[in-house]
Amino acid sequence: MVVGGGVAGLATAALLAHGGAQVTVVERGESVGGRAGTLEVDGFRFDTGPSWYFMPEVFEHYFAMLGEDVADHLDLVPLDPGYRVFFEPSGDGPSTGDDRLDVTRDPVANAATFDRLEPGAGERVTAYARRASEAYRLALDHFLYTTFARLDRAVDGAVLRRLPRLATLLTRTLAQEAARAVRDPRLRQVLGYHAVFLGSSPYRVPALYSLMSHLDLVDGVQYPRGGMYTLVEALERLARERGVTIRTSTEVEEILVDAPEDPDGRPRRDAFRRVGLRHLGRRPRGRARGVRLAGGEELAADVVVSAADLHHTETALLPQRYADLPAPTWDRSGPGISAMLVMAGVRGELPELAHHSLFFTRDWPGNFAAVLGDDRASAVRGLDVPSPASLYVSRTSATDHAGTARPAAPAGHENLFVLVPFPADESLGADDASQERLERLADAALDQVAAWAGVDDLRERVVTRRVVGPAHFHETFHAWRGTALGMEHTLRQSAMFRPGNASRRVEGLYRAGSGTVPGVGLPMCVISAELVAKRLLGETSARPLPVPLRRGYLGVRG
Known part of the structure; x- marks a missing residue:
């Protein structure tokens, strides 16, 4: 039984069904995809969630486990430029050559671009990218594919030799790491913006996440023609081909848990007392036996995998006596960034914008402090939307233009997806007055965007638009405080410190998705599916599972 039909839920279902399990996915929405959704309106098509295709080797490996070639399912094209950056103009006019740059697939051209902003920066950023690649490989080989059930299996000689460097990367922030490489604040932004993909800010995530600069400065950026939702469609197809039953418009009300009994029929004493976890030992342990749907129907299962929002799983779906993270413990955690999404269909062409465009304000620290707070976002009081705001714009019609197989906009039009980081506050957009405020902010x-990119009449050319805020994420996905991405990647919410993918209190209950290991983002959600399979196999290594996996590898009968 898999709760939630997002990317993590579909990937888990297909993988377990390939292993021989009989799998049912229950999804509360009318269609699968979760946050990785799609919207079609007035002839325009928008990806409503993730829009960057990073870490291609993760997807290649996942498809290969199922005996598939990712190229048979996704039509991947390289983007050049990978993205365009607009810096806040120094005057009242649009950005000039000094206020924008393109990051291309040519490292020599990129170095020259960086040198233009800061003499000598090209060589230093090249060295930074080389270190980022080393950190990326270290993470792939030792930390991303481990459940942390056996920490000693993740730490070998290669990790030990890098301990001094690793310690530095864990005790320094990403912003500090970028500052050691370049002086120009604009280039520091180019090296630090990835923190938003982690639901956080460069002033809060560890410098270890400098590894993400490998993804754009070394790997380059790709895009699946037809939109990111083609990945969801591929995962759904793989799941159905392996016999997975998918029930949409099906709300799970409770994960059902039985208390195991000793042979004499009495409830077992809690085993956690033996390892000294006394705060857990005061609560009982149990065994998952299925789910109860809204309306009362019960679905029996030997194993339950919750790919729903972790906070919702722990505080609403599970009886609190069985929760690893009952409601009071969440006050000590950070929900991370939420967002306002503006999906606009625009008349005419917009060559001023690339497929991906980033807009950075000068007061970056103030931007992030407004959205997240100065330390951890344990409360929404005092947080607000900065003005002007650093924001992101996707123009997939630059690639899926009229004449392609799946155009993102009608001929003579463009589609824009604008993401503005917001505080995680589920009241934003929850009523008419708040929605009106969102419309003004949109x-x-x-x-x-119009002023910085030099598109003076942009808003007048909008022919259709949709605006949603944190309330949308809260109401649609049960997202904790309306966060858009999931639990942010501060040090104490990363790697072995992040909630594990197996319940400590409920046997047969596992987790997948952005709230558990390895973390936020489509590649991480796909890896989390593999980590569930590793748990069921009792596999504790840090290595990915072999490819291809044989049918029935779990040794169970469907």
Whole structure:
């Protein structure tokens, strides 16, 4: 039984069904995909969630486990430029050559671009990218594919030899690491913006995440023609081909848990007392036996995998006596960044914008402090939307243009997906007055894009648009405080410190998705599916599973 039909849920279902399990996915939405959704309106198509295709080797490995070639399912094209950056103009006019740059697939051209902003920066950023590649390989080989059930299996001679460097990367922030490489604040932004993909800020995530610069400065950026939702469609197809039953518009109300009994029929004493976890030992352990749906129907299962929002799983779906993270413990955690999404169909062409465009304000620290707070976001009081705001714009019609197999906009039009980082506050957009405020903020965001990119009449050319905020994520996905991405990647919410993918209290209950290891993002959600399979196999290594996996590898009968 898999709760949630997002990327993690579908990937888990297909992988377990390939192993021989009989799998049912229950999804509360009308269609699968979760946050990685799609919207079609008035002839325009928008990806409503993740829009960057990073870490291609993760997807290649996942498809290969199932005996498939990712190229048979996704039509991947390289983007050049990978993205365009607009820096806040120094005057009242649009950005000039000094206020924008393109990151291309040519490292020599990139170095020259960086040198233009800061003499000598090209060589230093090249060295930074080389170190990022080393950190990326270290993470892939030792930390991303481990359940942390056996920490000693992740730490070998290669890790031990890098301990001094690793310690530095864990005790320094990403912003500090970027500052050691370059002086120009604009280049520091180019090296630090990835923190937003982790639901956080460069001033809060460990410098270890400098590894993400490998993804754009070394790997380059790709895009699946037809949109990111083609990945969801591929995962759904793989799952159904392996016999997975998918029930949409099906709300799970409770994960059912039985208390195991001793042979004499009495409830077992809690085993956690033996390892000294007394705060857990005061609560009982149990065994998952299925789920109860809204309306009362019960679905029996030997194993339950919750790919739903972790906070919702722990505080709403599970009886609190069986939760690893009952409601009071969440006050000590950070939900990370939420967002306002503006999906706009625009008349005419927009060559000023690349497929991916980033807009960075000068007061970056103030931007992130407004959205996340100065330390951890344990409360929403005092947080607000910065103005102007650093934001992101996707124009997939630059690649899926009219004449391609799946155009993102009608001929003579473009589609824009604008993401403005917001505080995780589920009240934003929850009522008419708040929605009206979102609409005004959407106007301001479009005007900012127009002014900085030099598209004076942008808002007048919008022919259709949809605006959603944190309330949308809370209501649609049960997202904790309306966060858009999931639990942010501060040090104490990363790697072995992140909630594990197996319940400590409920036998047969596992987790997948952005709230558990390895973390936020589509590649991490796909890896989390593999980690569930490793748990069921009792596999504790840090290595990915072999490819291809034989049918029935779990040794169970469907």
